Amino acid sequence: MFKRHTILAIALLSSLIGFNAMANQAADLEIENPFVREMPPTAPATGAFMTMINSSDQDIAIVSAKSDAAKTVELHTHTHDNGVMRMREIPKILVPAMGQAELKPGGLHIMLINPTRALKEGDEVRIVVTLKDGSEQEIIAPVRKIMGMGQHKGMGHGMKNM
Numbered sequence: 057m058f059k060r061h062t063i064l065a066i067a068l069l070s071s072l073i074g075f076n077a078m079a080n081q082a083a084d085l086e087i088e089n090p091f092v093r094e095m096p097p098t099a100p101a102t103g104a105f106m107t108m109i110n111s112s113d114q115d116i117a118i119v120s121a122k123s124d125a126a127k128t129v130e131l132h133t134h135t136h137d138n139g140v141m142r143m144r145e146i147p148k149i150l151v152p153a154m155g156q157a158e159l160k161p162g163g164l165h166i167m168l169i170n171p172t173r174a175l176k177e178g179d180e181v182r183i184v185v186t187l188k189d190g191s192e193q194e195i196i197a198p199v200r201k202i203m204g205m206g207q208h209k210g211m212g213h214g215m216k217n218m
């Protein structure tokens with residue numbers, strides 16, 4: 057009897073520990089060097105960039121993002137179609153186990169569409185990302201001017217330099 061109870065207790069304990077580890081992947085996600093690109097006040101959108109680092113042994117998927125600085129927030133990537141660079145929305149950004157995802161101009165980014173206020177250098181933008189397990193992480197991204205990076209002709213949905 058004693059032995060059976062011990063085994064039960066261990067099984068219960070390990071399932072609880074397992075549940076806790078699964079319940080908050082955000083705890084394993086580290087955000088480095090976040091920033092939002094400064095755009096002219098009339099620009100219809102801007103992008104947020106950062107390095108996402110996953111210190112766990114399981115892949116982490118970012119499935120959505122929100123911010124009070126923009127009416128619509130989407131996860132985007134760039135594709136090349138016959139030499140033309142376009143942006144498109146993607147369902148998730150994958151941060152591989154023990155690896156990282158680089159969000160940078162010309163690549164993956166968080167798109168801030170229809171900004172609710174002018175975003176000037178020196179401002180800070182609060183972005184909350186939601187992970188596939190439902191946990192959330194807050195990111196405070198300073199607004200920065202960026203010149204001469206990721207410039208392409210024929211950008212998708214009429215925006216430059218994202």
Ligand SMILES: [Cu+2]
Nearest residue numbers: 132143167218
């Ligand atoms: Cu975009």
